[in-house]
Amino acid sequence: MQILFDTDCLIQALENLVNSAVLNLCRQERCKGWLVSTAVPAILARAGARKGEVQSLLRSLAVLTPTAHDIHLALESEEPFEKALVARLVEVSGLDAVVTLSPERFSGLPVNALTPGQLQEKLDAPPPPVKEVRLLDITASYHQVLNEVEKETAETIRSGQFILGPKVSRMEERMASYCQAKYAVGVSSGTDALLIALMALGIGPGDEVITTPYTFFATAGSIIRTGAKPVFVDINDITFNIKPEHIERCITPKTKAIIPVHLYGQCSDMDIILQLAEKNGLRVIEDSAQAIGSEYKGRSAGSMGDMGCFSFFPTKNLGGFGDGGLVTTNSEELYKQLKILRVHGSEPKYYHKILGGNFRLDALQADVVSAKLNFLENWTERRRQNAQNYNQLFKDSAMTPFVQLPPEVFPRHIYNQYVLRVGNRRDELRAFLNESRIGCEIYYPIPLHLQECFKSLGYQSGDFPESEKAAKQTLALPISHEVDRRQQEYVVETVHQFFLGE
Numbered sequence: 381m382q383i384l385f386d387t388d389c390l391i392q393a394l395e396n397l398v399n400s401a402v403l404n405l406c407r408q409e410r411c412k413g414w415l416v417s418t419a420v421p422a423i424l425a426r427a428g429a430r431k432g433e434v435q436s437l438l439r440s441l442a443v444l445t446p447t448a449h450d451i452h453l454a455l456e457s458e459e460p461f462e463k464a465l466v467a468r469l470v471e472v473s474g475l476d477a478v479v480t481l482s483p484e485r486f487s488g489l490p491v492n493a494l495t496p497g498q499l500q501e502k503l504d505a506p507p508p509p510v511k512e513v514r515l516l517d518i519t520a521s522y523h524q525v526l527n528e529v530e531k532e533t534a535e536t537i538r539s540g541q542f543i544l545g546p547k548v549s550r551m552e553e554r555m556a557s558y559c560q561a562k563y564a565v566g567v568s569s570g571t572d573a574l575l576i577a578l579m580a581l582g583i584g585p586g587d588e589v590i591t592t593p594y595t596f597f598a599t600a601g602s603i604i605r606t607g608a609k610p611v612f613v614d615i616n617d618i619t620f621n622i623k624p625e626h627i628e629r630c631i632t633p634k635t636k637a638i639i640p641v642h643l644y645g646q647c648s649d650m651d652i653i654l655q656l657a658e659k660n661g662l663r664v665i666e667d668s669a670q671a672i673g674s675e676y677k678g679r680s681a682g683s684m685g686d687m688g689c690f691s692f693f694p695t696k697n698l699g700g701f702g703d704g705g706l707v708t709t710n711s712e713e714l715y716k717q718l719k720i721l722r723v724h725g726s727e728p729k730y731y732h733k734i735l736g737g738n739f740r741l742d743a744l745q746a747d748v749v750s751a752k753l754n755f756l757e758n759w760t761e762r763r764r765q766n767a768q769n770y771n772q773l774f775k776d777s778a779m780t781p782f783v784q785l786p787p788e789v790f791p792r793h794i795y796n797q798y799v800l801r802v803g804n805r806r807d808e809l810r811a812f813l814n815e816s817r818i819g820c821e822i823y824y825p826i827p828l829h830l831q832e833c834f835k836s837l838g839y840q841s842g843d844f845p846e847s848e849k850a851a852k853q854t855l856a857l858p859i860s861h862e863v864d865r866r867q868q869e870y871v872v873e874t875v876h877q878f879f880l881g882e
């Protein structure tokens with residue numbers, strides 16, 4: 381539950397910092413507490429010289445800063461300013477209630493007003509049955525990250541340095557270290573990370589690049605955009621990643637690189653791929669867009685091949701507030717090349733030695749990524765715990781004859797997606813879950829070799845049976861760090877009901 385403290389309730393909490401029941405509920409994470417920044421002068425006036433106590437109060441809560449527009453609307457309202465502002469912020473921020481000593485002040489406004497006692501009662505009462513589980517609720521993490529994001533983005537807005545610059549460099553250094561790579565280069569998207577990585581290797585017309593057909597479009601799309609040809613290799617039916625044993629037979633004199641995709645957050649079998657690449661003089665680009673923090677035999681995704689490509693698309697485990705991406709590498713030479721290619725191939729500015737593109741990353745996206753990076757390990761562990769919970773719940777409810785669980789073949793899986801294989805009633809199950817307000821998704825319904833725009837590659841239905849089967853049989857369930865145990869139970873009960881009707 382997300383609650384906004386009314387000023388009277390804040391003052392009460394300040395007077396009783398240690399024993400405040402509402403504050404303690406927030407500290408115990410039984411609810412998420414917010415205060416409006418405009419209330420700070422009022423509580424400071426009350427605190428007098430005890431500024432430290434106000435700071436202590438603020439540390440247990442997150443600060444909601446109204447926009448100038450919110451303030452104008454509250455001023456225009458017939459209601460008193462503070463009350464109108466609180467009601468608006470609760471509504472537009474999707475909070476559940478305002479906690480106040482005098483709920484009658486909010487009568488007539490479309491806002492749920494609770495006394496501290498009523499809040500406590502609500503939280504102590506048996507929770508209402510779960511009726512909805514979203515596949516992903518990005519705003520649910522705002523309580524944790526918003527103030528840190530605001531700090532970073534405000535610095536950038538005040539500095540006026542919006543493209544690349546020191547904020548991007550700082551994020552790159554932190555990301556390189558997180559990914560166990562020497563260098564990282566922030567770019568405009570995960571798609572552009574793949575494209576610029578291919579360009580840095582000089583891949584182009586006449587070249588072939590081996591990859592999987594069971595991935596997001598960008599993996600093969602970027603190969604074609606360089607003028608090279610993607611050569612597909614089928615997937616392993618357990619991990620959904622490229623089958624390394626099938627790669628060698630596809631290597632020709634034109635082959636220049638392999639792009640394994642660490643799909644859903646689990647690494648491909650990199651030892652075999654790296655050996656094959658070495659034996660045949662090929663380069664390796666890890667498509668790690670879904671695999672930030674994933675590991676293979678103790679090595680991080682993005683640190684094993686020549687380059688690793690990451691995406692900051694908002695649904696990723698480390699997502700920005702828009703598009704963004706990153707390339708990691710241990711090669712100084714590639715690092716320098718990537719930095720030049722990112723700015724239209726110019727070095728120094730306006731002197732273009734090679735053809736690059738606009739692959740620059742916005743500082744504002746780097747700010748969001750930097751702020752969220754502080755929480756990533758904790759979120760990843762929660763996803764992993766959620767995956768274990770699902771596995772146990774499906775086993776306990778005797779569902780394993782109906783659903784194939786996603787095994788962790790190469791720890792550590794970071795579960796960007798938790799994907800079940802559910803046989804040929806997948807579409808029916810998806811509709812059933814949607815009717816029960818459970819978000820679920822198919823990644824991906826059509827393998828790339830059967831996409832209309834790749835017709836000229838000459839592939840046909842039946843060429844990659846495992847990819848085609850996976851495209852018909854798999855379904856991703858809600859797994860994000862915000863999904864709780866009760867929601868998972870509801871998901872598993874609903875799947876049970878679908879297959880066994882109970």
Ligand SMILES: Cc1ncc(COP(=O)(O)O)c(C=O)c1O
Pocket residue numbers: 569570571572595596598599641667669670690691692693703704705
């Ligand atoms: C495997 C894979 N590769 C590449 C991308 C492209 O990333 P972006 O959407 O940031 O361009 C994605 C994004 O979904 C992806 O999942």
